Amino acid sequence: MTKQASVFAHRGVSGDYPENTMEAFEAALRSGVAGIELDVQLTKDGELAVIHDEQIDRTTDGIGYIKEFSYDQLKRFDAGSWFSSKFEGSSIPTLKNVFDWAVMPGNDLTINIELKNDQLPYEGMEEKVLDLIEQYKLEERIIISSFNPESLKKVRSLQKTIEIGYLIIGIPENAVETAKKIGANAIHCQPEFALSSFGQEAIEKGFPLRVYTVNDPHEQNPLLEAGVEVIMSDFPERFMNN
Ligand code: G3P
Ligand code: MG
Incomplete structure (x- = not known):
C-alpha cells in the first residue's frame, strides 16, 4: 500500500x-492537518509580518511595501475584505501572534515558515526568526524554508538542528547538490520535480519532498506513489480522509 502523505495548509486554509x-490558520487547526505553511516579510521597525507579497496591495486595502511601514501602521490595514466581506477587519499577523496561538493547548501543528527574502534582502531576518523560535521553544515544530539558498545557509550556520527545507521552482538539475551545501533536510518542490527522475534521486539521497501547491485531488495518487512526504494545499480538506 502507498504511504499516506501529511497535509499542510498552504498560507493557512487559503482557498476558503x-x-x-x-x-x-485557525481553520487549518480545525481541519486536522499536520501543519501550516506561512510567509514572513520584515517591517520598517523590524517586526516579522506574516504576509506573502513584498507589497500589501494584493491582500489588504492599502498600498505600498511592507518594509516602508512600521507594524503599528501595517496592522491597521484590512487583510480580509479583499477576499470576502465576511472577513472585514482581519489584520496581518506577526509571527509572534502565530506563535502565541501555536503554543495554546491542543495545538501541535508543524509550522513551515517561509522566509520571503528572495526578492528583498531583509537584513537580520534569520536571527529574528531563530530568536523567536528559541523564545517559544518551538524548535521541534518548525520547518524553515526559502527560495534563497544563501539565507538558508545562514540559518544552518546559526542553528545546527532546526529543520530546513530548500525551496525550488521547476526541475533544477543541481537541487540535491545545493540542498547538501546548505545543510537542508528536505526539498520543497512543485509536483513536476517530485514526479521526475531528479525528485526520485533526491528521495534516494535522503531528502524528503514536500510539494506545493497541490489543489487538484487527481494529483494526489501519483504524488503518493512517488513517495512525497507532505502535500501543501490551499484546500487541505480535499486531501484528507481518503
Ligand atoms: O512554501 C511553499 C510555497 O508557499 C512557495 O511559494 O509563492 O506560495 O510562497 P509561494
Ligand atoms: Mg509560501
Missing part, C-alpha cells in the same frame, strides 16, 4: 479564508 491570517 484570506491567506496568512489567523482565521486561515
Whole structure:
C-alpha cells in the first residue's frame, strides 16, 4: 500500500479564508492537518509580518511595501475584505501572534515558515526568526524554508538542528547538490520535480519532498506513489480522509 502523505495548509486554509491570517490558520487547526505553511516579510521597525507579497496591495486595502511601514501602521490595514466581506477587519499577523496561538493547548501543528527574502534582502531576518523560535521553544515544530539558498545557509550556520527545507521552482538539475551545501533536510518542490527522475534521486539521497501547491485531488495518487512526504494545499480538506 502507498504511504499516506501529511497535509499542510498552504498560507493557512487559503482557498476558503484570506491567506496568512489567523482565521486561515485557525481553520487549518480545525481541519486536522499536520501543519501550516506561512510567509514572513520584515517591517520598517523590524517586526516579522506574516504576509506573502513584498507589497500589501494584493491582500489588504492599502498600498505600498511592507518594509516602508512600521507594524503599528501595517496592522491597521484590512487583510480580509479583499477576499470576502465576511472577513472585514482581519489584520496581518506577526509571527509572534502565530506563535502565541501555536503554543495554546491542543495545538501541535508543524509550522513551515517561509522566509520571503528572495526578492528583498531583509537584513537580520534569520536571527529574528531563530530568536523567536528559541523564545517559544518551538524548535521541534518548525520547518524553515526559502527560495534563497544563501539565507538558508545562514540559518544552518546559526542553528545546527532546526529543520530546513530548500525551496525550488521547476526541475533544477543541481537541487540535491545545493540542498547538501546548505545543510537542508528536505526539498520543497512543485509536483513536476517530485514526479521526475531528479525528485526520485533526491528521495534516494535522503531528502524528503514536500510539494506545493497541490489543489487538484487527481494529483494526489501519483504524488503518493512517488513517495512525497507532505502535500501543501490551499484546500487541505480535499486531501484528507481518503
Ligand atoms: O512554501 C511553499 C510555497 O508557499 C512557495 O511559494 O509563492 O506560495 O510562497 P509561494
Ligand atoms: Mg509560501
